[in-house]
Amino acid sequence: MQAINPSRVNVNGGYICLWSHWKAAPLTEEGTEPETPGTKAELQTYMPQDSDESCMCGSEKPYEECCKKEQYWWPLCPDPELEGYSLVAPQSVTFRQIDGAALRKRLMEDDRLVFTDNSENQETWSYWGETLIETPGHGIVEYGELALKHNHTLLVTVASDEQRHVLLHFLKEIAGDLLSKPVHKYAPLQVFDKRTNKTQTLPPLQWLKRPVGQTE
Ligand SMILES: [Zn+2]
Incomplete structure (x- = not known):
């Protein structure tokens, strides 16, 4: 910091x-x-x-x-x-036992996300929102992260209640049919x-x- x-x-x-x-x-x-x-x-x-x-x-x-x-x-x-x-208000929302392959396809296709990381057990996307906001000298503001772990668990990490609200609304819109019951944790x-x-x-x-x- x-x-x-x-x-x-x-x-x-x-x-x-x-x-x-x-x-x-x-x-x-x-x-x-x-x-x-x-x-x-x-x-x-x-x-x-x-x-x-x-x-x-x-x-x-x-x-x-x-x-x-x-x-x-x-x-x-x-x-x-x-x-x-x-x-x-740092927090996470976890969806377990999901169809990782189907979800990955939807996440890859959406312009509001950018694929940021790919490791053996995890793939990560960053949510930049509808309008990409670039700050001179610092980079692009991001509003939360989506991590697909072991191809069947989705972990959503955000910094505030408002960011959670917007990101979960977005997820429901693009992949509501693929999501399981969420577990929310501050x-x-x-x-x-x-x-x-x-x-x-x-x-x-x-x-x-x-x-x-x-x-x-
Ligand atoms: Zn106050």
């Missing part, structure tokens, strides 16, 4: 924003396929917010009465197609202490007690 410069962060006002990017692989002499995305990178930025604006965490309260009071910086991440921001969350700027990992249940970003 890239460190935030503490001198640029106002303890009383704002958010840490996390961006996941695919940085394009440089062209080689043999000529890299333009589809090859390269490597995944994460970028942290600081987004200031005024006290009287409604809090970006989605609570609809003024920032002054909401996340400004918190001990931690709650990180945000961009929603698909950059339609706002959501609290980071992961621990990394937060930053406002006073010390040190990172701390909170277990899933601890941050789920917050009034926003609740599970469906």
Whole structure:
């Protein structure tokens, strides 16, 4: 993770924003396929917010009465197609006993996904959404990952509830008939202490007690 410069962060006002990017692989002499995305990178930025604006965490309260009071910086991440921001809530959804060959074909055919990795036991696609969003110098924003493991388990990994909502809707649309019963699981969350700027990992249940970003 890239460190935030503490001198640029106002303890009383704002958010840490996390961006996941695919940085394009440089062209080689043999000529890299333009589809090859390269490597995944994460970028942290600081987004200031005024006290009287409604809090970006989605609570609809003024920032002054909401996340400004918190001990931690709650990180945000961009929603698909950059339609706002959501609290980071790392999570996964698993579908077991699926027809891997049939699903792989559908995933390969869809333009909103890019095939990013192929190893012995796993194939991975990155969801870039309907409108590909490229940030100068950093790469293409991605909104979640699909991993097909051992040809019969699909693991969907996203950074927020909103990303999960969009990615599962997409999956239902292209492969609803192939999916099994999903198993949803939140992961621990990394937060930053406002006073010390040190990172701390909170277990899933601890941050789920917050009034926003609740599970469906
Ligand atoms: Zn808030």
